[in-house]
Amino acid sequence: MDEIAIRVEGLGKRFRLRHQNGGPRYRTLREELLSAPRQLLARLRQKRSTQEEFWALQDVSFEVKRGEVLGIIGRNGAGKSTLLKVLSRIMDPSTGEATVYGRIGSLLEVGTGFHPELTGRENIYLSGALLGMKRDEVRRRFDEIVEFAGVEKFLDTACKHYSSGMYTRLGFAVAAHLDTEILLVDEVLAVGDVEFQQKCLAKMNAVAKGGRTVLFVSHNMSAVLQLTSAALVLDKGLVAFRGATSRAVAVYSDAASPGSTTHYDVEHASRRYAGSNAARFLSLSFDRPDALFRFGEDFHFRVRICALEDVGQLRISMTILTQEGTPVGSCFSADGDGLRASEVADIVVTLPNLRLAPGRYSCGVAIGKGNNRTGHVDYDVVCDVLAFEVTPETGAAGTVAAWPRGWGSVVFPELIHQTQLVKQEVAQ
């Protein structure tokens, strides 16, 4: 039976932005009172108010059949998260309509509602209730959840004493046992160690095969390819493609193809990881017409940031990921001079001698202070930006160097070798 589980018609979501560079979305009453006379004056002079509109979703229409597992892919700020938030009723749409047939559950993070002071047992019940499970339901599946997470011994220990791996496992375990007919899943797999990620993927696969309807948002193309047979590509809030996953991934890769984009406006993009928000990225860009880098070249880009509070020190850190979303490596800059509140600055970042194998990559970039040795705080983190391509080296004779994928993504510096003779040839 080709029954419909979700029907989305002309869905749109508008955000009203205040014209404050990277400013917070709330104001203080004091500011409001102080600016009231000024605004009144402006209105008297027939000036338009300085509100700006931004459509995160525009005229999005699609249908999902019962039992279908649909991947949703798209670049940062393409509207994926907004779509899930509207479908899970966290936000109201501005236009259009969505109809959902069946109980819907959404997993937008791991460990929804977890509180570090509560014990594992208490958190299971709390998180379960928040995700929409009845208390009986949680009780019935309690043992399964505990077993899946592997935390039997620590059930009555406060979760603040858990290792981050245990915490994540328990969070996923509760979510994985949610029994709604329709599931909305956002990037849940992007956490945890590799072994647990595989366990999660297997569980997700079982869920998908179990005849339930799943909407799966991810940046991890290999996970999308593995879990879904159909996918929706969003681009700037519009549906760019709806069809077979393999073709969708191709469409997405083309849209995200390096060379086409050198500027990323991230001021209003949603953040996958919450920073302390002391400073915020406004944009990131390559200072060149394309995003092609030769092997061994210096990799540089420019970020524009705005301080929301006084920040004493500032450093940039970066993780480079392969096209499939697998991290290749990370690096930190030293702490540099800080900024005062509401100052905007450009920072030019250089990673000397880019030793990456030919291929496509993207970056996650963070501003903050401290590093992996001193302990770090991130003010703001943006993912899936600065897509670039490393072009193959040309050899001395003009031949293109070959680098099979099986060799990995990093080209280590040239090996040093020394021959030490251990047995001398006997002179005849």
Place this chain on the structure above:
Amino acid sequence: MPVPQSIPTLRIRPRHGLAALNLLEVWAYRDVLWMLTLRDIKLRYRQTALGVIWVILQPLLAGLLFALIFGRFAKLPSEGQPYLLFVFAGIMGWNLFNGIIQRAGNSLVAESKLITKVYFPRLIIPLAGALSALVDFAVTLVLMAILLAIHGTWPGAWLALLPVVLAVNLALAVGLGLWISALNVRYRDFMYALPFLLQVWMYASPVVYGLSLVPERWQGWFILNPMCGVLEGFRQTFLGASGLTIPAIVTTLSAAVLTLTSGAVYFRFVEQEFAERL
């Protein structure tokens, strides 16, 4: 496309103007309300070193201090009853009011992570704060019973008034709590002004003194403060005597109804922007 009747159907569309209160939905999500309330209670009693003792000590010490300063030194009249009982009845009512407003008022901002990650009727968040404040009230109720027993007085039939006074107190506090929690999302400096405003409000309300102490010609203005009726109501309940007047009862009752309905309506009106602003 035909859809079997048994499948629940959810329509998601833009909201225009006032939405229905939809208390039925709150009821459908009662498990969430219960779990959040339970969490608040557990956290409060687990995190502080003194735990439950603090909930007993705080009103008791305040009562004893007030009894010493205002009863013994200043010799304020107390409707012919022991001043400690008199002031404790006031503290009970005020602490409940104060507790609900503070907890409900900060609740939305404190739960911003939940609001942006999972759906349930937002009304549940301030309500859970209010419910957890009721537990403290239950403790002071036991204290009051002990104090009454020590003094050998018993309120008798007036005790039947308790549910009514409690309901009015709740309506006022929850109504204001809803207003403040929603305003807090828009204007974060509300949070800083709140404790100060509540402090001033306490001294403007008959907590340490009785309504009968207020000069006749000011009473008309004075009873515009709806807490007058509530606090004097608590005294009437436990001591069988108070400065309660008909105009005070009328203003308090109408303020309670007005605050609760306007708070709920305003909350529903701005609810949809919470997830975007937090």
